[in-house]
Amino acid sequence: MLDAKSKSFTTADGRTIGPVVMEMRNITLRFGGVVAIKDISFDIREGEIRAIIGPNGAGKSSMLNVISGFYNPQEGEVIYRGAKRPPMRPYQVARQGIARTFQNIALFDGMSVLDNIMTGRLNHMKASIFDQAFWWGRAQREEVENRRKAEEVIDFLQIQNIRKTPVGRLPYGLKKRVELARALVAEPSILLLDEPMAGMNVEEKEDMSRFILDVNDEFGTTIVLIEHDMGVVMDLSDRVVVMDYGRKIGDGTPDEVRRNQEVIDAYLGVAHD
Numbered sequence: 001m002l003d004a005k006s007k008s009f010t011t012a013d014g015r016t017i018g019p020v021v022m023e024m025r026n027i028t029l030r031f032g033g034v035v036a037i038k039d040i041s042f043d044i045r046e047g048e049i050r051a052i053i054g055p056n057g058a059g060k061s062s063m064l065n066v067i068s069g070f071y072n073p074q075e076g077e078v079i080y081r082g083a084k085r086p087p088m089r090p091y092q093v094a095r096q097g098i099a100r101t102f103q104n105i106a107l108f109d110g111m112s113v114l115d116n117i118m119t120g121r122l123n124h125m126k127a128s129i130f131d132q133a134f135w136w137g138r139a140q141r142e143e144v145e146n147r148r149k150a151e152e153v154i155d156f157l158q159i160q161n162i163r164k165t166p167v168g169r170l171p172y173g174l175k176k177r178v179e180l181a182r183a184l185v186a187e188p189s190i191l192l193l194d195e196p197m198a199g200m201n202v203e204e205k206e207d208m209s210r211f212i213l214d215v216n217d218e219f220g221t222t223i224v225l226i227e228h229d230m231g232v233v234m235d236l237s238d239r240v241v242v243m244d245y246g247r248k249i250g251d252g253t254p255d256e257v258r259r260n261q262e263v264i265d266a267y268l269g270v271a272h273d
């Protein structure tokens with residue numbers, strides 16, 4: 001399935017996957033004596049749904065945190081749109097069009113759904129504090145545009161009826177959807193999802209799967225996700241990276257990964273939560 005880096009190709013189910021947009025080259029990340037990621041390389045293509053799977057402690061979240069700029073690896077390079085990315089702070093990475101959700105929901109419980117979603121527009125706000133204080137020109141136009149985008153995402157994710165509700169009062173599945181909305185209003189080109197279905201019941205998982213596919217389809221957003229539910233991963237993803245003890249032990253289409261003996265031994269064949 002792998003093609004030349006700059007080429008697009010069509011998958012068996014008729015989806016078009018674009019050129020490589022991000023490359024992780026020989027990434028090593030250590031926390032003191034713990035090697036969370038050992039010399040891992042893989043790429044992410046424009047418009048694909050790319051999963052990172054592996055048992056607990058394999059290094060998946062660490063890898064997502066390298067992509068989002070939360071951790072800068074001791075070794076290796078992140079190549080983004082053809083250029084080596086220098087060490088960056090997460091907000092700088094966010095400005096490059098990379099948004100994320102978190103394993104443990106990170107929303108403001110006391111604030112309404114709408115206000116939480118609006119915080120995702122911070123990267124789009126350019127008006128000065130002075131402009132904002134007096135509601136002048138630029139600030140006014142920005143506010144209108146930010147509201148328009150927030151309402152569009154609210155409609156898209158079908159959460160109109162809870163837009164005024166404080167997030168703290170929502171059931172878990174809906175909170176996860178609000179978190180997705182907050183990431184989406186940033187209009188990311190790459191969306192990082194850290195266990196988007198964790199703690200959800202079957203129905204909530206089905207809803208979330210559908211929304212992830214719709215986001216990818218409707219906005220062309222490239223999606224990188226970590227997920228423990230193998231059924232979900234295999235159904236959703238175009239390609240899967242498999243990690244174990246910080247190493248990469250598999251990389252390919254869901255079918256290729258399913259047939260990989262090392263993956264079967266390390267992950268698929270053992271019980272996990």
Ligand SMILES: Nc1ncnc2c1ncn2[C@@H]1O[C@H](COP(=O)(O)OP(=O)(O)OP(=O)(O)O)[C@@H](O)[C@H]1O
Nearest residue numbers: 031034035036054055056057058059060061062063
């Ligand atoms: N901030 C940190 N400080 C020290 N060690 C860390 C830190 N973050 C992760 N680690 C260690 O790095 C290794 C990989 O952890 P990581 O959370 O990336 O794995 P994971 O595959 O996401 O696990 P899980 O599925 O349980 O979330 C583990 O041994 C973990 O204890």
